[in-house]
Amino acid sequence: MLDMRFIRENPETVKAGLARKYDKSDIDRILKLDEDRREIIRQVEQLKKQRNETSAEIAKKKKAGESADEAIAAMRKVGEDIAELDGKLRELENDLQDKLSWVPNLPHDDVPVGKDESANEVIREWGEKPVREFEVLPHWEIGEKLGIIDFKAAARLSGSMFYVLKGLGARLERAMYNYMLDMHTADGYIECATPVLVNSDTMFGTGQLPKLDDDMYKMDEDDLYLIPTAEVPVTNLHKGEILDHSDLPLHMVAYTPCFRREAGAAGKDTRGMTRVHQFGKVELVHICRPEEATDEFDKLLAQAEKVLQGLKIPYRVMALATGDLSFASAKTYDLELYSAGVDRYVEVSSVSTFDDFQARRMNTRFRDEERKVRFVHTLNGSGQALARLYAAILENYQNADGTVTIPEVLRPYMGGTDKIG
RNA sequence: GGAGAGGUGGCUGAGUGGUCGAAAGCGCUGGUCUCGAAAACCAGUGAACCUCCGGGUUCCCAGGGUUCGAAUCCCUGCCUCUCCGCCA
Numbered sequence: 001m002l003d004m005r006f007i008r009e010n011p012e013t014v015k016a017g018l019a020r021k022y023d024k025s026d027i028d029r030i031l032k033l034d035e036d037r038r039e040i041i042r043q044v045e046q047l048k049k050q051r052n053e054t055s056a057e058i059a060k061k062k063k064a065g066e067s068a069d070e071a072i073a074a075m076r077k078v079g080e081d082i083a084e085l086d087g088k089l090r091e092l093e094n095d096l097q098d099k100l101s102w103v104p105n106l107p108h109d110d111v112p113v114g115k116d117e118s119a120n121e122v123i124r125e126w127g128e129k130p131v132r133e134f135e136v137l138p139h140w141e142i143g144e145k146l147g148i149i150d151f152k153a154a155a156r157l158s159g160s161m162f163y164v165l166k167g168l169g170a171r172l173e174r175a176m177y178n179y180m181l182d183m184h185t186a187d188g189y190i191e192c193a194t195p196v197l198v199n200s201d202t203m204f205g206t207g208q209l210p211k212l213d214d215d216m217y218k219m220d221e222d223d224l225y226l227i228p229t230a231e232v233p234v235t236n237l238h239k240g241e242i243l244d245h246s247d248l249p250l251h252m253v254a255y256t257p258c259f260r261r262e263a264g265a266a267g268k269d270t271r272g273m274t275r276v277h278q279f280g281k282v283e284l285v286h287i288c289r290p291e292e293a294t295d296e297f298d299k300l301l302a303q304a305e306k307v308l309q310g311l312k313i314p315y316r317v318m319a320l321a322t323g324d325l326s327f328a329s330a331k332t333y334d335l336e337l338y339s340a341g342v343d344r345y346v347e348v349s350s351v352s353t354f355d356d357f358q359a360r361r362m363n364t365r366f367r368d369e370e371r372k373v374r375f376v377h378t379l380n381g382s383g384q385a386l387a388r389l390y391a392a393i394l395e396n397y398q399n400a401d402g403t404v405t406i407p408e409v410l411r412p413y414m415g416g417t418d419k420i421g
Numbered sequence: 422g423g424a425g426a427g428g429u430g431g432c433u434g435a436g437u438g439g440u441c442g443a444a445a446g447c448g449c450u451g452g453u454c455u456c457g458a459a460a461a462c463c464a465g466u467g468a469a470c471c472u473c474c475g476g477g478u479u480c481c482c483a484g485g486g487u488u489c490g491a492a493u494c495c496c497u498g499c500c501u502c503u504c505c506g507c508c509a
Contacts, residue, residue: 055490060440
């Protein structure tokens with residue numbers, strides 16, 4: 001949520017930012033609603049002041065045993081006027097909040113401008129693409145050959161875009177998230193285990209609602225949604241709270257399943273584990289003071305990269321263009337893994353900073369040294385998404401004889417196994 | 422799921438329908454004292470919104486209602502606790 005006061009005082013800045021994000025929000029309409037709202041507030045507060053004063057007089061008269069009938073009669077009319085204005089005010093505020101809740105965050109000045117991912121910029125590359133003497137099979141082929149991935153069974157259980165892992169295959173996934181959780185907690189992250197079903201208010205807090213309603217699985221009877229990412233429950237952990245400055249920055253990590261309907265993605269990446277309705281992910285969340293946010297972004301990015309460096313899989317860091325930024329994001333860097341089997345880069349991690357956009361929606365604040373209450377800044381990044389990384393391991397660690405070598409850092413979590421097949 | 426009790430400031434906990442934004446204690450902040458600290462004492466200590474920057478309005482779980490006036494009365498929802506049932 002953008003700050004209404006900021007919009008009011010800097011309408012041109014806001015419009016320019018939204019234009020860079022290719023957003024068509026009607027800021028003039030919002031400004032008009034805000035002006036109307038404040039006008040009604042001025043009127044109704046004047047009446048309430050009058051009511052409070054007269055009520056005090058009525059109380060005084062009654063205590064003194066005098067008649068207050070005249071004042072009471074006059075106040076009856078004032079009470080009606082207040083009720084009417086309050087009703088009008090509520091309507092205006094609902095309308096304004098609704099419009100405001102659809103306005104995306106503004107991009108930072110250093111975000112490359114462009115309408116889609118073709119304008120994304122490579123920031124740097126890490127590692128070298130392995131040179132292979134043999135034809136590397138895509139992960140769905142090698143996985144089925146090794147008997148560790150079963151897409152047919154998954155389809156029977158749930159439909160397309162699900163996967164089943166078995167034997168060392170299942171063990172490998174467990175090894176991956178244990179490796180990640182151990183790394184992050186060793187680096188000071190607080191491990192969190194949260195619900196994966198959350199209410200609509202929580203979904204609103206991080207900005208999934210109202211816009212992404214169709215992309216999520218929801219339980220209408222209970223006002224609950226399956227989370228698309230642990231960002232949602234973990235960031236919202238301090239929803240509605242005023243933290244102390246000494247609590248910040250907060251670094252949290254959680255492993256959860258993530259659920260995505262992938263509506264509108266029909267036909268894209270339909271094979272394999274690249275695009276699935278359910279996948280595991282280790283998510284990193286930072287909550288910090290505004291002045292720390294730039295620094296925290298760098299730390300978060302480095303932490304996400306550390307996972308990939310440990311696995312020794314080549315990747316590149318991409319700066320997302322303004323048009324490719326998510327609704328709530330002010331700036332996002334994606335980590336893209338080189339996937340040898342399909343010979344292209346696949347996004348496995350997204351590191352974003354949200355300024356106070358989510359904090360406003362969640363109403364998460366902190367008290368600084370001067371005891372002033374301010375909104376926190378929030379950031380998050382995958383560290384990492386399991387399914388895609390899993391696919392990349394099967395492809396990058398594939399051997400000519402059809403076996404897959406286990407990355408060294410995962411072997412302790414595999415009971416010492418160094419190879420599948 | 423059934424029966425009962427309850428939700429008040431960072432915490433504990435008062436509160437008769439009318440100066441209650443709310444007693445008291447704790448905590449916290451500043452000060453006095455001290456070589457320093459503790460103790461003691463003094464003072465301060467919620468948030469949001471509107472503003473002609475004087476001030477004003479709102480908030481005692483949430484949303485409705487009664488009333489000239491609601492933390493206080495009524496209804497609904499949510500949550501917590503106790504007991505029963507069911508259950509991994």
